[in-house]
Amino acid sequence: MRRLPFLLPPDPAAPFPPGEQALREPDGLLAVxxxxxxxxxLNxxxxxxxxxxxxxxxxxxWCxxxxxxxxxxxxxxxxxxxRGLRRSDWVVRADTAFEQVIAxxxxxxRPGQDGTWINDxxxxxxVGMHRLGHAHSIEVYDGTTLVGGLYGIAIGRMFFGESMYSARPGGSKVAIAALARHLHAWGWPLLDGQVENPHLLSLGAVSMPRTQFLAEVERLTALPGxxxxxxxxxxxxxxARALADPAVDDEPRAGA
Structure with missing residues (x-):
C-alpha cells in the first residue's frame, strides 16, 4: 500500500514529521x-x-x-x-530590492518547467518574512540597473537559498559567489541549494545525504548568527571584480 504524505494540522506551531520520513516517490515529499x-x-x-x-x-x-x-x-x-569580471563595474548589495528580486x-x-512555483x-x-528580517535578497547592480540576484532564508548560521535569476549573462553567478564569500567570512559553512540542476552543479554544488544535511541544519541553525x-x-x-581572483584576500567583515 502506497504511503501518503503527512497532513499538517491548522496550528502553525504544529511540528513537522522527521525529514527522514519523506516519500521516495516523488522524492522528498513529506507533508501537505x-x-x-x-x-x-521558520519551523x-x-x-x-x-x-x-x-x-x-x-x-x-519537501525534504x-x-x-x-x-x-x-x-x-x-x-x-x-x-577574467571578464576584472573589467566589471557591477556591484553586489543585500536587501535593497527584495520585492524586485523575488518578482x-x-x-x-526555467528549462523543463511550465510556469513557476513562486505564486502570489x-x-x-x-516579502513578509523579509520585513521580519528572516528573508534576504542579494542584488547585482550595473549602475542603478538590477542585472541578477537571489533570495533565501537565514537562520542561525545557515542560509537556505530559494531562487535566483539573471537579467544579463552571469548575474546569478555573481550573486551566489558574492553571497558564498560573505557567508564563509562570517563562519557559515553551508548554503542550501535544495534540488540539483545543471546550473548549480556548474557552480560547484554537491550532493549531501539527507541524514548528514539534517544533522548539519540542526547544528548550524542553533548557532548565533x-x-x-x-x-x-x-x-x-x-x-564583482573582487570575485575575479578566488585566492584574493578580500574577505568581507561582518558589520562592515
Whole structure:
C-alpha cells in the first residue's frame, strides 16, 4: 500500500514529521497542507524542510534525499568568466530590492518547467518574512540597473537559498559567489541549494545525504548568527571584480 504524505494540522506551531520520513516517490515529499505563516516557515527551515507549491494541490512540503548544497568556500566560477569580471563595474548589495528580486525570480524562464512555483501567495509570504528580517535578497547592480540576484532564508548560521535569476549573462553567478564569500567570512559553512540542476552543479554544488544535511541544519541553525534585520550594512557595496581572483584576500567583515 502506497504511503501518503503527512497532513499538517491548522496550528502553525504544529511540528513537522522527521525529514527522514519523506516519500521516495516523488522524492522528498513529506507533508501537505498548512500555510505560509512565519512560525510555520521558520519551523520548516529549521528542520531542513521547504515549501514547493504546485497548482491544483494543497501546499506541499519537501525534504529530498540527497540534498544539493554549496560549501561556502567552494563556489566555482569558470576562469574565462572570472577574467571578464576584472573589467566589471557591477556591484553586489543585500536587501535593497527584495520585492524586485523575488518578482524577477518568479518571471524567469526555467528549462523543463511550465510556469513557476513562486505564486502570489508565496511572494506575499516571503516579502513578509523579509520585513521580519528572516528573508534576504542579494542584488547585482550595473549602475542603478538590477542585472541578477537571489533570495533565501537565514537562520542561525545557515542560509537556505530559494531562487535566483539573471537579467544579463552571469548575474546569478555573481550573486551566489558574492553571497558564498560573505557567508564563509562570517563562519557559515553551508548554503542550501535544495534540488540539483545543471546550473548549480556548474557552480560547484554537491550532493549531501539527507541524514548528514539534517544533522548539519540542526547544528548550524542553533548557532548565533545575525539578529533578524536587513543585511545591507553587513554586505556593503561589494565589487564583482573582487570575485575575479578566488585566492584574493578580500574577505568581507561582518558589520562592515
Amino acid at each position: 497542507g498548512g500555510d505560509f505563516r512565519p512560525e510555520r516557515l 520548516a527551515y529549521r528542520h531542513g524542510i521547504f515549501p514547493w507549491p504546485s497548482d491544483g494541490y494543497p501546499l506541499l512540503w 529530498p534525499d540527497p540534498r544539493t548544497v554549496f560549501r561556502t568556500d567552494a563556489v566555482r566560477l569558470a576562469s574565462k568568466f572570472r 524577477a525570480c518568479a518571471q524567469a524562464p 501567495e508565496l511572494r506575499e509570504a516571503y 545575525f539578529a533578524p534585520a536587513p543585511w545591507t550594512a553587513h554586505f556593503g557595496d561589494y565589487p
